[in-house]
Amino acid sequence: DVKVTQSSRYLVKRTGEKVFLECVQDMDHENMFWYRQDPGLGLRLIYFSYDVKMKEKGDIPEGYSVSREKKERFSLILESASTNQTSMYLCASSPPWGTEAFFGQGTRLTVV
Amino acid sequence: GESVGLHLPTLSVQEGDNSIINCAYSNSASDYFIWYKQESGKGPQFIIDIRSNMDKRQGQRVTVLLNKTVKHLSLQIAATQPGDSAVYFCAEMGDNFNKFYFGSGTKLNVKP
Known part of the structure; x- marks a missing residue:
């Protein structure tokens, strides 16, 4: 069963903090994405990202x-979190030949 | 850039009836379209896809229709069930072969 795993379901962070959201896929996909959902x-x-380091x-x-240092891992970094970055963040991956993207379960981030 | 939009934000149907969810897209060069279903607390899940060289594609209880002339996409769900209650998104693969653009979603409520 294919899988995209996001490291946290829920996060609460303070304004100004540096925040890391991690995503790992086990399908050997070249493409990885970060979306926010409001x-x-x-x-x-x-x-x-369409390749390592790209x-x-x-x-x-x-x-x-x-950051994409390894093919299976794609990290989203909020350099200095702000309240308007409170949202649901979704990671996805897909193969390079233009087919469906597979999504993780999402991380609901609250910045206070 | 591309824009993908939905005509109705909320759709309520009676259990057993057929549902039709609509989507408009703006990029006539788009080649690939997907419908996703998102249940509460979960990431989007693939339902069905269609390429621009087709007008219609059928799956199990679902049919996607593509009208390239008016840039319109629809999802038909036959014999709608309570488990179909979710938010439905259409997604378009734009000029960049690897990028998906999503509509704002339609919430489907199935009344017992």
């Missing part, structure tokens, strides 16, 4: 960075 706005792409900005990269 009510009424759907899923918005923050960053994606990354591209999505639609809302401001305030975020990413």
Whole structure:
């Protein structure tokens, strides 16, 4: 059974903290994605990576960075958390030939 | 950039009836479309996909219709069941072969 695992289901962090969200996939997929999900706005792409050490900005990269040192792991970093980054964060992976993306269960981050 | 939108944010249907969820997309060059189902507290799960060289694709109780002329996608669920209650998203693979763009979602409520 294919799997995308996000390290935390729920996180509460303070404003200004550096926050790491971790994602691991076991499908040997080249592509990995980070989305944030907010009510009424759907899923918005923050960053994606198409190979180890490769990354591209999505639609809302401001305030975020990413790291992909190994093929199976894709980390989202909030350099200095702010309250407007309170959201549900979803990680996904997909093979390179344009088929479905598989999602993790999500991390609900609250910044106080 | 691409935009994918839904006509109705909430849809209520009676158990046993058929459901139709609609989606509009803006990029006529998009080649691949997916419908996802997201249950409360979970990440999106793949339901069905369709490529731009097709008009219709059927799965188990679900059918996706693609109208490229008006850039419209629909998901039909036959004999809707309580377990179908969820938020449904359409996703579009845009010009960048690896990136998906999501609509804001439609919440389907199935009344017993």
